[in-house]
Amino acid sequence: MSYDNDNIFAKIMRGEVPCEKLYEDDNTFVFMDIMPRADGHCLVIPKTPCRNILDASPAQMNACMATVQKMARAVMKAFDAEGVTLQQFSEAAGGQEVFHLHFHVLPRREGVKLRPPGSMEDFGVLKANADKIRAVLAEV
Ligand code: AMP
Numbered sequence: 001m002s003y004d005n006d007n008i009f010a011k012i013m014r015g016e017v018p019c020e021k022l023y024e025d026d027n028t029f030v031f032m033d034i035m036p037r038a039d040g041h042c043l044v045i046p047k048t049p050c051r052n053i054l055d056a057s058p059a060q061m062n063a064c065m066a067t068v069q070k071m072a073r074a075v076m077k078a079f080d081a082e083g084v085t086l087q088q089f090s091e092a093a094g095g096q097e098v099f100h101l102h103f104h105v106l107p108r109r110e111g112v113k114l115r116p117p118g119s120m121e122d123f124g125v126l127k128a129n130a131d132k133i134r135a136v137l138a139e140v
Contacts, residue, residue: 001091001099003049009100013047020130023071023137027063030071032130033104036121037114038085039129040075040107044068051099052090064103071105071133073140078132081107085114 004010011017013029020032022042033041044067046060053061072084087104089095106114 001051001055003051003055004099005049007098007100009043009045009098009102010049013045020126022074022130022133023067025063025067027060028067030067032121032126034121034126035117035119036126036129037104037117038106038108038112039125040079040081040133042071042075042105042133044071044103044105046101050101052094052096052101053088054090056101060101064101068103068105070137070140074133074137075105075107077136077140078129079107079109082110083108 008017012019012031021030022032023030027047028044029047030042030044033043044064046056046064048060050056050060068086072086075081076084085106085108087106088102
């Protein structure tokens, strides 16, 4: 399977599709999931192309993991969370829908279930949640 340069996350990085951007460094980019399964649900992606963990290089994986840890600490603080769930899906049979490598970072609280997938968030709420994360990023 080859990488499609016109996947939605590639378009987001090129600025062709809007997003609530949270963070970027030389190698990774982070933004809010538009259909969050928990408040603060965000996505960490490498800036360079790869479909998923099956074709990613060690450098792409390492860069993503360092940013995943940073975002996990940020969402814990921003949402007064008690834990974090990471999700990653590779290829359609593995549950992947967007074919640019991404890691879901979800803040969790005891007894609060993830919401079902597929519900678009209100953009005001998405921005407010993004603001909470952006406010703590410098501290983590
Ligand atoms: P998956 O490939 O199964 O990990 O699912 C793709 C994820 O990307 C889902 O959680 C979607 O809600 C999310 N998503 C799809 N389009 C956008 C977008 N334009 N902005 C932010 N998140 C998106």
